[in-house]
Amino acid sequence: EVQLVQSGAEVKKPGESLKISCKGSGYTFTTFWIGWVRQMPGKGLEWMGIIYPGDSDTRYSPSFQGQVTISADKSVNTAYLQWSSLKASDTAMYYCARNAKVGATQSAFDYWGQGTLVTVSS
């Protein structure tokens, strides 16, 4: 069974750093792109970027380029999303999701993690 399990909720202060994780299981982790999606409170879905765990090739939305870093460690089947200096506006639910088509950047997301709620408040 394919599963994406994300790390738990975080409460941080502005200016702090953070790295959240998404562990994949039940499939060959290195052959499917993994994406990150932001959902701000009461709002819609925003595509942030994707990574290919096989070689760590990464693509970002221009809206998020330079604001976050997406990475992966194929030895532990885990993708990451990190911030070096959080802002209050980073408060949101963050989902990881797997591209449905093996090896393809252009794909819908077929499996989703449960979400990680990040709260940034002084």
Added chain:
Amino acid sequence: EIVLTQSPGTLSLSPGERATLSCRASQSVSSSYLGWYQQKPGQAPRLLIYGASSRATGIPDRFSGSGSGTDFTLTISRLEPEDFAVYYCQQYGRPPSSFGQGTKLEIK
């Protein structure tokens, strides 16, 4: 970036009725790389349709997708109580991928 506009913003219908949700793209979506998702409160989105018209695994056949180019439609033939949720379209044909703002399907 391709902007997706969904309409209506909110759709009020009764169980058993037919629902028609629209997704319009600011530019043509290549190869019908268009998906639809359902999201219920407190849950992650669920893929319903990919490639504009193909149902994802386990999705009931009352859900169907159609369209090409810039105009796409999700149709739910006969609404079940569990279908009331928010629906999003996503284009993944031209990077960066993007989502529509969502249509809330509520019980009338």
